[in-house]
Every structure is written in C-alpha cells, then in structure tokens.
Amino acid sequence: MSKKDKKQKAGEEKPISVKSGDLALYGGVPVRRDMPEQRVVTGEDEIKQVVRVVRSGRLTSLSHGVVEKFEKKFAAWCGAKYAVAVNSGTAALHVALAALDIGPGDEVIVPPYTFIATASAVIQQNAVPVFADIDPATLNISPQAVAAKITPRTKAVVPVHLFGLPADMAAINEVAGKHGIPVIEDACQAHGAAYHGDRAGALGRMACFSFQESKNMAAGEGGMITTNDKQLARQCRIIRHIGMAAKYEYVTLGYNYRMPALSAAVGLAQLKKLKAFNRHRAALAEFYAKKLADLPVTLYPAPEGVTSANHLFPVTFPRELVPDREFMLLLVRALHAENAPVWWVYPAPLNQVQFIREQTAYARQCPFACPLREEPAAYDAHECPAAEDIAGRTLVLPTAPCYPLSVARDTVAALRKVTAYFSG
Numbered sequence: 534m535s536k537k538d539k540k541q542k543a544g545e546e547k548p549i550s551v552k553s554g555d556l557a558l559y560g561g562v563p564v565r566r567d568m569p570e571q572r573v574v575t576g577e578d579e580i581k582q583v584v585r586v587v588r589s590g591r592l593t594s595l596s597h598g599v600v601e602k603f604e605k606k607f608a609a610w611c612g613a614k615y616a617v618a619v620n621s622g623t624a625a626l627h628v629a630l631a632a633l634d635i636g637p638g639d640e641v642i643v644p645p646y647t648f649i650a651t652a653s654a655v656i657q658q659n660a661v662p663v664f665a666d667i668d669p670a671t672l673n674i675s676p677q678a679v680a681a682k683i684t685p686r687t688k689a690v691v692p693v694h695l696f697g698l699p700a701d702m703a704a705i706n707e708v709a710g711k712h713g714i715p716v717i718e719d720a721c722q723a724h725g726a727a728y729h730g731d732r733a734g735a736l737g738r739m740a741c742f743s744f745q746e747s748k749n750m751a752a753g754e755g756g757m758i759t760t761n762d763k764q765l766a767r768q769c770r771i772i773r774h775i776g777m778a779a780k781y782e783y784v785t786l787g788y789n790y791r792m793p794a795l796s797a798a799v800g801l802a803q804l805k806k807l808k809a810f811n812r813h814r815a816a817l818a819e820f821y822a823k824k825l826a827d828l829p830v831t832l833y834p835a836p837e838g839v840t841s842a843n844h845l846f847p848v849t850f851p852r853e854l855v856p857d858r859e860f861m862l863l864l865v866r867a868l869h870a871e872n873a874p875v876w877w878v879y880p881a882p883l884n885q886v887q888f889i890r891e892q893t894a895y896a897r898q899c900p901f902a903c904p905l906r907e908e909p910a911a912y913d914a915h916e917c918p919a920a921e922d923i924a925g926r927t928l929v930l931p932t933a934p935c936y937p938l939s940v941a942r943d944t945v946a947a948l949r950k951v952t953a954y955f956s957g
C-alpha cells in the first residue's frame with residue numbers, strides 16, 4: 534500500500550509527536566533486531582518440586598498429595614475456603630457450571646469480548662451462552678447489559694476479569710442476586726487481581742482460573758475452581774473425578790479433569806512467585822500508561838479501589854486511524870515487522886463466531902434449539918456494538934515477567950513509529 538493510500542485509509546491528519554521512520558514492513562530498519570520469545574519464568578524451585586514428584590513414582594492427584602497442597606495454598610492465597618484443581622481453565626468453567634446443575638434449556642450470560650472458552654464451556658454443558666455487551670471504559674461485561682439479558686432461563690452469569698482487570702463485581706452480584714442467579718468469575722487472566730479489598734477468586738459464588746503457560750502463574754496446563762461453598766466444592770471434586778464420590782461409586786456424569794501431580798508441583802513453585810510476577814506486570818503497565826499518554830489511543834486504567842493483575846495491556850486505536858479490519862491487519866503486520874510482541878487477541882466478538890452464530894456446535898442445533906426452550910436461541914451479529922467496535926481496533930501489549938523493560942520500551946517505540954507513519 535502506498536503512503537498516499539494509507540493516508541486515505543487513515544482519514545484525517547492526526548497530531549504526531551514523533552518523526553515517522555521508514556517502516557520495517559516496507560524495507561526500513563526494525564525497532565528491534567528480533568522478536569522476543571514468550572516463556573514462563575522458572576527456576577530451581579520448579580525443578581525441585583517436579584523432581585520430588587517424579588522421584589516418588591506417584592504422578593496423579595489420586596496418589597500424590599501435591600495437588601491437595603496446591604489447592605489449599607491457592608485457596609488461602611485467594612481468600613476462598615475451598616479450591617478444586619483441574620487440568621485447564623476450560624475444564625474449571627465446565628465443572629463449575631455442571632456443579633451448579635446447569636444444563637439443557639438453561640442460559641448463561643457471558644461477555645462477547647473474551648477468549649472462546651468462556652462461551653464454549655457453557656455449550657459443553659449443553660446450555661446456551663447469551664452475550665451481554667461490554668462497558669467500553671473497562672472492556673468488561675456491563676452490569677446494565679447483564680440486567681437486560683436476564684430471562685427466566687438464566688442460570689448463571691460469568692463475568693470475565695479481562696486482561697487482569699476485575700469486572701464490576703458489586704453491580705453484577707447485585708443484579709444477579711436480585712434474581713437468585715449465581716455469579717461465576719472467569720478469573721483465568723486475573724490471579725492476584727483485587728476488588729475493593731478482596732482478591733479475584735473470592736468475589737462471586739465460584740471462580741475459575743487457568744494455569745496455561747501464558748497466564749500470570751503457570752503450571753503448563755491446569756485450572757482451579759475456588760468457592761466458599763462446601764457442597765459446591767464437593768460436587769466439583771466428584772465431577773472432575775469421572776463422577777465418582779468414592780472408588781467406583783458413580784453418582785453423576787463426570788469427566789476426567791484431574792490435575793496431574795507434575796502440574797501441581799510447578800504451580801506450587803509459581804504461586805510463591807506470583808506477587809513478584811504481578812509487580813513486574815504492574816511496572817510494565819505503568820510504563821506503557823506513561824509513555825503512551827500523548828498518543829491518540831484509548832487506555833484502560835483500573836477504577837478506584839480496583840487492582841488489575843495486568844495480564845496484558847490493552848490499547849485501542851482511534852477509528853480515524855483504524856477504519857476497518859483490513860487496516861488493523863496491516864497495522865499488526867507493521868508492528869510485527871518491527872519485532873514488537875503485540876497481539877490482536879480477540880478480533881471479533883464471540884456472537885460472531887461461526888459455530889455459535891450458525892448454532893452448529895453439535896448435530897441438529899442442540900443445545901440452541903432444544904425442546905426445553907419455547908423458541909430457539911438467536912444471535913444477532915451486531916447485538917453487542919461496543920464489543921464489536923472495540924474488538925476491531927484493540928491490541929494488547931506484553932507484560933509477562935519474561936519481558937524486560939527494554940522490550941516494553943521497544944514496543945512503545947514501535948507503536949509510536951507505526952502510528953506516526955500511518956497518521957502522517
């Protein structure tokens with residue numbers, strides 16, 4: 534695309550504070566020599582814990598106590614009474630929904646701007662995800678939108694603490710509470726986030742975490758459900774263990790979602806470092822906020838009394854700079870050519886995902902057209918305008934502990950270079 538074309542695309546002239554250089558995409562010198570790789574920061578502690586498990590010859594949660602130890606430490610860390618370890622965040626969501634007896638004919642309200650697992654876990658449980666739009670000031674589900682989507686079929690609300698920022702839990706709990714509907718936090722990106730004095734994991738009826746390797750603390754793969762409800766915790770343990778209450782005593786439909794002992798060993802070591810990891814993320818987030826303040830981009834500072842876990846740092850470009858998806862793709866390519874580790878993580882709201890919109894998750898349109906519903910579910914591609922608009926022009930910047938400040942500095946330089954080029 535010529536400079537003239539790109540100017541036409543960008544629309545009006547924008548104020549620029551830096552000189553535009555030649556983009557690496559068009560043959561210029563990149564800001565960084567290479568793309569920094571994302572990896573989990575591990576050390577001797579993880580090695581020791583894993584070796585101990587391997588040496589024991591007991592590798593499952595059934596035979597090794599390390600999983601239970603991880604559960605206890607994690608529950609205490611969140612300020613919840615109980616924690617149930619599983620083998621992914623998706624499994625955690627599935628188990629939590631199953632433990633609440635959600636199933637065919639039921640609806641679960643979720644945000645449209647999130648990772649697919651928030652919605653797919655609902656479909657796995659044969660219920661229907663209903664999308665409530667986001668608040669453009671926080672990118673999290675809007676309590677008003679939740680209120681508008683509640684029907685007699687609503688059996689749970691699953692707010693996501695997106696990119697580490699807690700959702701407006703007081704308002705969501707109030708709206709859901711009025712109807713006796715349980716709230717399940719999707720805290721998969723929010724280990725250590727806090728909301729008016731309480732940590733994520735203790736802000737709803739249940740909460741779900743992921744320990745997949747990109748998360749604030751990692752176990753390779755893994756997940757956790759936290760709750761203060763003894764009965765729900767017991768039910769979660771049964772469901773993750775193939776539906777068995779005791780050996781070969783099958784009391785319900787369950788799954789093998791048990792966390793391997795090796796994952797728990799890594800998780801235990803990582804939990805000790807979570808505070809330090811999150812301090813690093815907060816420092817990079819603060820750096821980005823300061824260095825991008827004069828650019829015409831939207832940032833998402835935490836509201837008063839709320840502490841983000843800064844899982845990622847979202848940046849939304851103005852509509853005048855990014856008029857359409859094609860241009861966003863160009864922008865991402867230009868940033869990647871500069872070797873900036875940025876991601877366009879959720880390019881479209883989930884109500885636009887084909888298998889959801891066309892209701893083809895399973896054969897014969899189940900669970901969307903279910904005899905237990907008077908009318909089939911219906912998704913409008915434009916029912917969540919805020920999410921649709923923001924998804925098309927929002928990128929995330931890295932905060933993970935493996936990225937030193939120099940990577941954040943280069944990422945800012947690349948952003949300034951690319952936005953100046955396309956604005957000029």
Ligand SMILES: Cc1ncc(COP(=O)(O)O)c(C=O)c1O
Pocket residue numbers: 620621622623624647648650651693719721722742743744745755756
């Ligand atoms: C918001 C959210 N929910 C759920 C999940 C699912 O977690 P997992 O990948 O461990 O299944 C993720 C993971 O990326 C996530 O970001």
